[in-house]
């Protein structure tokens with residue numbers, strides 16, 4: 001059987017919160033027994049309301065935090081037990097695009113240099129090759145030559161996010177973790193950036209962990225979807241199955257919150273009481289994940 005690009009097994013993350021009234025440290029389980037996999041070149045969309053644990057999963061997949069339980073395997077390798085040398089390679093193979101492009105870019109560095117820099121850090125190619133590679137990558141994300149000398153504050157939000165995407169993809173990663181990559185952009189620009197990401201994954205064969213609270217965005221790009229609720233993955237499966245035959249009440253509630261996307265028959269199921277997209281997560285629920293089988 002082929003090895004998955006990413007395999008997340010029984011992942012949990014418990015945060016220690018400050019001492020409560022009686023001076024005891026309180027624990028908060030932000031991610032609870034989450035399992036899913038992403039095949040090479042595929043897009044796994046992780047959706048859920050604010051606070052449901054999506055970004056925590058992203059940090060764990062990237063190895064930026066240590067899980068309290070479970071493991072993340074990247075191309076079959078447990079990322080918690082790799083050597084420092086292998087870790088450096090993994091840093092190159094896993095790249096990320098976050099919501100705020102401004103924080104991902106150096107405000108004092110012109111656009112072209114921003115994309116050359118990762119090649120320099122990883123000592124890839126000679127100086128002239130790095131520049132040629134960066135120019136080609138900027139062209140493929142739709143950033144013309146006239147913008148190469150500009151600084152981040154001289155770009156629009158959409159242009160900035162394109163530069164961030166070019167900077168991430170210049171290293172030819174196998175995985176791109178996109179955490180709310182378009183939520184800071186105008187709706188008209190969101191579609192352009194999503195189309196660009198969809199096009200790039202097809203052309204470059206890179207797999208995505210694509211996180212969004214917005215089902216409309218995820219539907220455009222994801223092959224498979226996982227629905228998170230209060231730290232648990234309550235449903236996972238092929239995107240079309242999730243949209244057409246949602247099994248979990250919370251998934252139906254999320255779909256009902258995006259009525260323009262829901263096929264009419266999906267709106268008939270019972271809606272979980274008191275749940276809507278964008279509501280902060282409160283107490284834990286039961287964590288029974290429903291796997292939506294391929295039809």
Ligand SMILES: Nc1ncnc2c1ncn2[C@@H]1O[C@H](COP(=O)(O)OP(=O)(O)OP(=O)(O)O)[C@@H](O)[C@H]1O
Nearest residue numbers: 015028030048049050051052053054055056057213
């Ligand atoms: N370092 C931390 N210490 C304590 N609690 C944390 C920490 N980081 C996140 N949390 C909590 O864990 C829960 C999950 O947070 P996370 O950022 O993963 O959610 P999310 O689904 O990505 O939300 P959003 O869409 O708003 O970014 C939240 O309740 C959050 O307050």
